[in-house]
Amino acid sequence: QVQLVQSVAEVKKPGASVKVSCKASGYNFMRYGISWVRQAPGEGLEWMGWITTYTAKTFYARKLEGRVTLTTDTTTSTAYMELRSLRPDDTAVYYCARREDTNMVTFMDVWGQGTTVTVSS
Amino acid sequence: DIQMTQSPSSLSASVGDRVTISCRSSQTITTFLNWYQQRPGKAPSVLISAASNLQSGVPSRFSGSGSGTDFTLTISSLQPEDFATYYCQQSYSTPYTFGQGTKVDFK
Numbered sequence: 114q115v116q117l118v119q120s121v122a123e124v125k126k127p128g129a130s131v132k133v134s135c136k137a138s139g140y141n142f143m144r145y146g147i148s149w150v151r152q153a154p155g156e157g158l159e160w161m162g163w164i165t166t167y168t169a170k171t172f173y174a175r176k177l178e179g180r181v182t183l184t185t186d187t188t189t190s191t192a193y194m195e196l197r198s199l200r201p202d203d204t205a206v207y208y209c210a211r212r213e214d215t216n217m218v219t220f221m222d223v224w225g226q227g228t229t230v231t232v233s234s
Numbered sequence: 235d236i237q238m239t240q241s242p243s244s245l246s247a248s249v250g251d252r253v254t255i256s257c258r259s260s261q262t263i264t265t266f267l268n269w270y271q272q273r274p275g276k277a278p279s280v281l282i283s284a285a286s287n288l289q290s291g292v293p294s295r296f297s298g299s300g301s302g303t304d305f306t307l308t309i310s311s312l313q314p315e316d317f318a319t320y321y322c323q324q325s326y327s328t329p330y331t332f333g334q335g336t337k338v339d340f341k
Binding site: 135159160226 | 235260266268270272277278279282284287289321323325328329330331332333334335
């Protein structure tokens with residue numbers, strides 16, 4: 114079945130970096146982009162950006178630009194999200210999601226289970 | 235950035251109730267509007283795309299309408315599994331912003 118499986122929870126100190134992985138299976142990885150969304154404790158959803166798996170073109174939320182990098186490894190059908198210079202307010206559950214983009218309709222149709230990243234000294 | 239505003243932020247309802255959630259965008263997004271459901275401790279899942287397209291496997295009691303700047307998600311007869319938080323999201327232009335969410339809980 115189509116699924117995205119994310120890496121396990123991480124605990125990081127302020128100023129460090131984290132890299133979350135998202136392994137896809139059950140579909141042609143190259144046919145869909147991957148989006149990233151995060152959710153701070155008790156808060157709503159925040160769109161972080163997305164990457165085209167075919168050309169590796171990236172689009173980032175302005176507030177994260179410069180600190181976040183999205184990449185993919187097409188040989189293993191895995192997407193990665195790296196966030197640098199971590200701050201306590203980066204503490205959140207990070208989700209990857211498959212981007213469906215058909216006839217100009219764009220939405221996230223398959224989601225990973227989420228990876229909790231805790232930033233604390 | 236396009237701002238998305240949902241109302242209400244929360245509502246209390248009973249099984250069988252008709253529930254309506256509104257979403258307004260700060261500028262026109264035609265029908266580039268998606269609705270997601272998130273149950274506690276779970277990842278979101280898409281209910282409706284392009285304002286009114288019900289996704290495969292989603293019960294027909296869910297429906298979406300609207301265009302331009304004003305959109306509505308309707309649950310015709312609330313079921314126990316529908317108690318969750320609902321988010322609208324615009325896919326008109328990046329960043330693809332979400333509304334703040336509407337929590338539906340038991341009356």
